[in-house]
Structures are given as structure tokens and as C-alpha cells.
Amino acid sequence: MPDVTDRRTSPGERLIVALPYLWLVAFFLVPFLIVGRISLSQTAIAQPPYTPVLDLSAGLSGIADFVRALSTETYGLIASDDLYLFSYLKSLQVALVSTAILLVIGLPIAHAMARAPARLQPLLVVAVMLPFWTSFLIRIYAWMTILQHDGLLNQALLALGLVDTPPVWLATDTAVIIGIVYSYLPFMVLPLYASLQKLDETLMEAAADLGCPRWKSFWLVTVPLILPGVGAGCLLCMIPIVGEFVIPDLLGSSETMMIGQTLWTEFFSNKDWPVASAIAVVLLVLLVGPIAGYEALQSRQIREGR
Amino acid sequence: MRRLSPFNLVSLALGLAFLYVPILILVVYSFNASRLVTVWGGFSTRWYVALMQDRALQEAALTSLGIALASATLATVLGTLAALALTRLGRFRGRLPFAAMIYAPLVMPEVITGLSLLLLFVAVGFERGAATVTIAHTTLTMCFVAVVVQSRLAGFDRSLEEAAQDLGCPPLRTFLTVTLPVIAPGIAAGFLLAFSLSLDDLVIASFTTGPGATTLPIRIYSEVRLGVKPEINAVCTIFIAVTAVVVILASLATRRAERREAVSS
Amino acid sequence: MPRAVAPTPARPAGRDARPAGDRAEKHRPMVRFDTVTRRFADVTAVDRLGLDIREGEFFALLGPSGCGKTTLLRMLAGFERPDDGRILLAGEDIAAVPPWQRPVNMMFQSYALFPHLTVAGNIAFGLKQERLPRPEIDARVAEMLRLVRLEGLGGRRPHQLSGGQRQRVALARALAKHPKVLLLDEPLAALDKKLREETQFELMALQERLATTFVIVTHDQEEAMTMADRIGVMNHGRLAQVGTPAEIYEQPRSRWVAGFIGDVNLIDGTVAAIASDGIEIADAAGRRFRAAGAPPVQTGDAVTLAVRPEKFAVATGADAAGADVAGAAPVNSVAGKVADIGYLGDISVYKVRLDDGTVLKASVTNAHRHTTPAIGWDDTVRLSFPPAAAAVLTE
Secondary structure, eight states: OOOOTTOOOOHHHHHHHHHHHHHHIIIIIHHHHHHHHHTTSEEOSSSSSEEOOOOGGGHHHHHHHHHHHOOSHHHHHHHHOHHHHHHHHHHHHHHHHHHHHHHHHHHHHHHHHHHSOTTTHHHHHHHHHHHHHSOHHHHHHHHHHHHSTTSHHHHHHHHTTSOSSOOOOTTSHHHHHHHHHHHHHHHHHHHHHHHHHHSOHHHHHHHHHTTOOHHHHIIIIIHHHHHHHHHHHHHHHHHHHHTOOHHHHHHSOSSSOOHHHHHHIIIIISOOHHHHHHHHHHHHHHHHHHHHHHHHHHHHHHHHHO | OOOOOHHHHHHHHHHHHHHHHHHHHHHHHTTBSSSSTTSOOOBOOHHHHHHHHOHHHHHHHHHHHHHHHHHHHHHHHHHHHHHHHHHHSOSOTTHHHHHHHHHHHHHSOHHHHHHHHHHHHHHTTOOOSHHHHHHHHHHHHHHHHHHHHHHHHHTOOHHHHHHHHHTTOOHHHHIIIIIHHHHHHHHHHHHHHHHHHHHHOOHHHHHHOOTTOOOHHHHHHHHHTTOOOHHHHHHHHHHHHHHHHHHHHHHHHHHHHHHHHHHHO | OGGGTOOOTTSOOOGGGSOTTSSGGGSOEEEEEEEEEEEETTEEEEEEEEEEEETTOEEEEEOSTTSSHHHHHHHHHTSSOOSEEEEEETTEEOTTOOGGGSSEEEEOTTOOOOTTSOHHHHHHHHHHHTTOOHHHHHHHHHHHHHHTTOTTOTTSOGGGSOHHHHHHHHHHHHHTTOOSEEEEESTTTTSOHHHHHHHHHHHHHHHHHHOOEEEEEESOHHHHHHHOSEEEEEETTEEEEEEOHHHHHHSOSSHHHHHHSSOOEEEEEEEEEEETTEEEEEETTSOEEEEESOOSOOTTOEEEEEEOGGGOEEEOGGGGOSOOOBTTBOTTEEEEEEEEEEEOSSEEEEEEEETTSOEEEEEEEOOSOOSSOSSOTTOEEEEEOOGGGOEEEOO
């Protein structure tokens, strides 16, 4: 019987929690607070490149000056300039479209994996995982080779006589979505596979026995039961895709940027730290709901896993 | 044994082809004699020879390996502790924010994590370089380790620990002689994951690095931005070969360990 | 499951068949639970429980799941602490002694064999904690392997063993340290029926040879009856009855115990008369029954008469006719119609419906091979039992 009512935490146990806890507070939580604070500053040609800088040596009046100098001006800038709005919208659009495609491609693959002979299944899991272990950058690079103007895709299309003039792939949204779908496919397939595999197969047999055709029992029995897996897979893909930088940078056009690229440019090219921070804060606010949803699904799965 | 339907077979075949064909093309063209990446000019290993002379690339690779080794080691320790805290300590105070901080980095866009860590290092006046990248990578990858080890611990039979104590083994020694060896495959998998994530990371490293600490992805990225180059194909092929061997060996080891326990549970 | 415990003449009547009182009585208690209480969030798993377990005795804690028997065992091992009360081991309070310093060892229900160690490594684990010299450990491991008949398997890993072999490794590991008390938590639950029965007798022989105190937790009454010197029947965190298997079966202290152990017919009634050699009870339908002995009751008390199915004599044909009027028929005799028959091979169970609708269960040993059943559906039969075969229950 699990005993949670009267547990006494020993010093050793406290240390077990304290080390990772303090690390995460220092390097995960505190940095966010700093991002928030810098988003309320103005850019400056200085080191660090923003004002105000908190001057603790001036005592209380220093803090007061500091607080007075904070402003929401950067947020006003972000709200007024269409560039940022389009950037956010584009990111959301790309994320939604690619997640939908991922689900459509991933579900049949995961379903086939779950129905494969039991001794083959671990092998298939490794096969799906393996590309994920090879570098992310390498995989995008591979698609650059394929999608460029005189690349293999166009060569193949021309040879087959499907097109007369080679279409442009690179620097389009299509290329970005292909790259994203390719990179994130394992993250969609594996959660789906995990929930499909746990599914009791006699449920389908019971449905068939009760007169339900296969395609119908898939919608009536399988889908409701794997919904948590579907949710986890979709969120696991969608959230990072919204903030994706490398894929649109290498495969996409430079005209309309996704928000990750915009943040990158503001930070590295324009050296505008406050705007970059404000972009990050807004992005985080947009994603807080999905992240909370993902965490709920994740801890639920771990609870059920026991 | 049940049979795969034609639909299932086609899905699997197309899915695996989609995953592997681009990588295969990359590998094949790394042996291309022609400088033009898309025109086959005969078999050659000239790009591998060229790599041998690329000092900058080799240095970047060494930097990356060092950072990956250090951050994966740290992340394994911290992540394992975090997993123990989450599975073993019941409902300790502050468990909810703790769990949130473990799961959030898994999905957090890298630009946000990278930017926030950089701003922290600037704020506290930390000189940026290999050390800051290591800290950044540890923060990200410890969460992955925690999740992997946690799933291992969730399937751990607590009566093994009770049996050890019953046979005269005090708690700390029980942890070292029973718990740790049994969850070792999970910890090893976590370490490998952390190592490969660190080796792979471009965005967070770009934010948190400083002069003199150029990692391999940063180096490759700066080359790739300028266009496709056969040397890069060669680097990528070596990278793929190494990871493939490591992952396959690791999964074989895990399967053996799992088979061992499947019976004893 | 009447046949589970019904001690028909064909089967051994459990441990109590041995010369009685030859060893248990003269020893001091090895374990004493002194008004022990253990509460979990909203349930009291063990409720002010007192119990003595004697040295060298094979003691079984028997009860339905959730009755607190496992909690009791785990308190003895040290994995749970009592909220109240004391636990004495060989006369000493062990409240402050952690599990790894208690001279008791446990055999776990899951066996809890260390998957990363060999069989020999598992058995040696506890000895290594005592930092015994290497040769001594090796000798003890070899002795234990011999004891559980696993010679030559010391180098195997647990996953290379069968279920029965794993069970024996777990036993050897727990016995290797020569514990003062061996605790067994449902030790046979994972074995199939045949192997379980064999193992029961092996465990009994082993216990007799080692003369170690064994405390076993089980929900299987047959297992407890077969192996134990004494049984503690638990319900809702309390001991419903403690006694030898025969005492518990033949003289249950309450309706609950009578119903939990084996099959029983319970007849409610009131005490109509008290005589020197027993009492007379009248039930709601006016039937009179006589029970031997002198239970602490007075005329007019509500009591329950417990009669095991195998205590009935079943008469058919002409003997069955006649009215149930007191005096006209023999003592403790009722007539009814067979409503249901269960043929179990060694015995047959008959459900007999009396005139007022009461259903009684009677079992008869199938001593002869008969091709045509002697008793059929709707036959009129007469059930009778001697006054000494009935127990009077007041609780």
C-alpha cells in the first residue's frame, strides 16, 4: 500500500529534489523572468545593449529609477508593426498545416507498426527513431540537395515528363512544410504507436462480434481510446514548430519570416534585445495553453503507465 | 501471428522510404567525384580526404564532443535525481512547479530557451563560451533524461528494494547495489539521448556560445547557408554512420535487458 | 467450493493430525503483537490487534483481501510502523529497529529476485551484508541450494528459471541468514494448482526440519489448513479467531468465521431448553434441533446453529417419509426435496429444499462407483445430524 500520508523526508531525499530543482530554477525559471524584464526596456548602444540597467549601488532610489524607466513601449511597437503580426500568423499557419499533415501521414504508419508481428515491433521503433538520432541539421541539408533548382526532385520530375519547366521548390512554404514534416515525423509516430500498441485488440474483435465493420470500429472504438496519444503527438510537434528557426531559415524564403526567424534577426542582426525579448514573451503567452495541455497529458500518461 | 493488410504494408513502406531516402541520397552523393552535388561524376573519396585537412571543422567537432560529453554527464546525474524525486518522493511540497519545469523544456521552442539563457549569462556577467553552452545543454537535456529514467522507474518493482533491506542492506547501499543496476539501461538511454541532443543543437548553442567555442552544428550551419557542398555530405555521412552504430548497439543492449526483466516481473 | 476444505475421510486432515501439543505449548512467544494499530489515509488496516506467535510454530494469517494480514506481516518485517501498540520479537520491542537490522526475513509474493544477480548471488546477498568471510558464504549458498534442490543452478539468472524454481530461490534467499522468523507473503500464489500442493508439503517438511518459526500470509483457506499449526483468521483489521485448523473448522467462534472457512448451513433460532448434555433450539418454522455442549446461553437467546454439509446423513426412500414433528421423527432430522445436485467426483453436494423454503446443503462421499445416481432431482430425502456435529454461534 503506498504510504503518502506520513512520510518524513530525510536529508538525503531533500538533496535529491534540491539539486535538479535549484538547477531548473536558476537556468530555466530565472532566465524567463529576465526575458520579461528586458522586454520592458529600450534598446541602447551600450553594453549590455539596453536601458535601464539596475544599479543596486544607488540603493532604494536606484531601484525606483529603474522601475520608473521600465516601459511597455516595445510591446506597442510589436502591436503596431504588421511585420510581427504576419510573422506570428505565418508561424501558426505553418504549424497547424504541418501538424495536420503529420497526423495524416503518421497515423497509418503508427497503425501499421502496432499491427506488425510482435518481434518486429522493436525493430520498427528503432527504424523510426534512427533518423531522429542523426543530426537535425543534416536532415534539412539533405532536403536542400533534393529540392534545389537542379536537384534530384526536379531531375526526376523532368525525366518522368511530369513537368516541362522545373518548378521552384526551395525558398517556398512548401519546402518549409516538407522539411518540418520530415523532421518531426518520429515525434508524431511514436506517441501514436505507444497508445495504439497498448490498445487491447480484443476490443476490435468485440466490436466486430457485435456487428461493427472494421472501418467503423476504427472510428468508434480505436480513435476515442487513442485520443490522448493523438493529443500528445500533435502538441509535441506543434509547439516547437511554432518557434522553429532552422528549417524555415534553410528551406524557406526570406520574405515572410516565421516568428523564430524574426526573433533571431532582431537579436543577432538588429541587436535589438528588448524587441527580441518581447517577441519571446508574446510567443510564450501564445503557447502557454498548449504547453499546459501537453504537460497534463504527459503526467496523465505517466500515472497510467504504473 | 496476424498478417499486415496491404494498406498497412504500403503505409510502412512509404513511411520508411520517406524517412530514409533523403539520408541515403546524402550518403551516396558524399562519394561523388563531381563538385556539383547533383551530378554524378563517379565514385570518389576525395571529400573525405578534404575533411582531413579542414582544421576548423575538426576543432568544431572536438568542441562539440567535449560539450556533449560534459553536458550529458551532468544532465544524467541531474535528470536521474529529478526522476527519482518525481517517482519516489510522493507529493512533496513544490512538486507541481517542479514537474512543470521538467516537461516544459521538452516542447519549448529553442529560440526562447536560447535567448533566455543568454540573457541570464549576460545579466550575471558570465563569460560566454564552452562552459555556458554546456550549462544550456544540461538544462535542456536533463529534462529528457528525467522523462526516460522516470518511465524506467515507474516499471520498477519496489519489492526488490524491500527485499534488499529485509536481507540486511541499509537504504543507501540498497540504492547503489540494487536500484541503480536495475534502472541502469534507462540511465544509459538517457545519457545517449542527452549526448546526441547536445551534439545536434544549433539554436541554443548559437545564443549561448562566445568567441572561440564554435560547435560542429554552428560550423556546418554557416557553411550550409552558403549552399550545398560535397564536403558537408562527407561530414554528415560520418555523423550518420557513428550515430547509427551507437543507436543500434544501444537498442540491442536495452532489448536484452528488457527480456531479462520481462520474466522476473 | 465445499470440497476445498471438507475433510472427507479420504484426505489428510491437516497438520493437527500430528501428535498434539508436543512442542508448541511449552515455548515462550517468539512474536507478540500488543494492541497494534496501523491506519492508512482513511482505513484502519490493523485495529488494536493482539497476538502471540510461538517459537518454532507454523502460523498462518488467513483472511480476505484487504483484511490487514499483509500489513501485519510488513510491520513485523519493518516496512510499516504501527501507529499504536508494540511488537515484541523474542521479548524485545522492535519498534526502533529498521528492516535491515531485524532478524526476520521475508519471502515476497513477487519473489523480488534481483534480476541483475545470479541465483547464487541472490542467495548470497543477505550474507554479504553481514560481511561473512567468502568461504563461509560459499558454503552457506551451497547448503541452501541443496536444501531447495537447486544444485547446479547457482550460475543461472532468475529469468532463466521456471516459476517453481524462482519460488525456491526466493525461499533459499530468505532462509540463508537463518532468520528467527521467516515471513511468507502469499508464497504460493503464483504457482499452478498442482505445483502449489506439492510445494505446500515441501514447505511443511522444511519447516519441521529447520524448526524455524514460519509466519505465512494467505487468502487460500486450504493452504492455511494444510500447512499451519495454528491459524489466525483476520477480518477488518482484527483477529476473528485464532486456533488450530480443526478448532477453527469445527468450533468457529462466529457466523463470519464459520462462513469464511469451508461451507456451512446456518440455522437461526432461539434457545428453547437447556439440558445437562446440551441445548434445544427452535427455528422460525417450529423445528427443534439439539446441540451438544454447554454454550453460554440462556433460554430465549437468539442463536445460530452451524452444521457443515458433510455432517448430514442423507436417507432416501421409505426412511425419508414421515412428518417433521418433534417426537415422531428422530432427533435433528428434516425432510425435503432435492433442488440441485453438484457432482464433484469424490463427493456429491445436494441442495435440499425444506417445506418452508429453507435450503440446506449436504455432501455425501461417493464411496461406491454407481452408474445410476442414487439420489435424483425432486427426490424426497431426509437429512439428519448428531447433536455433537452442530456448533452453536452467538456472534
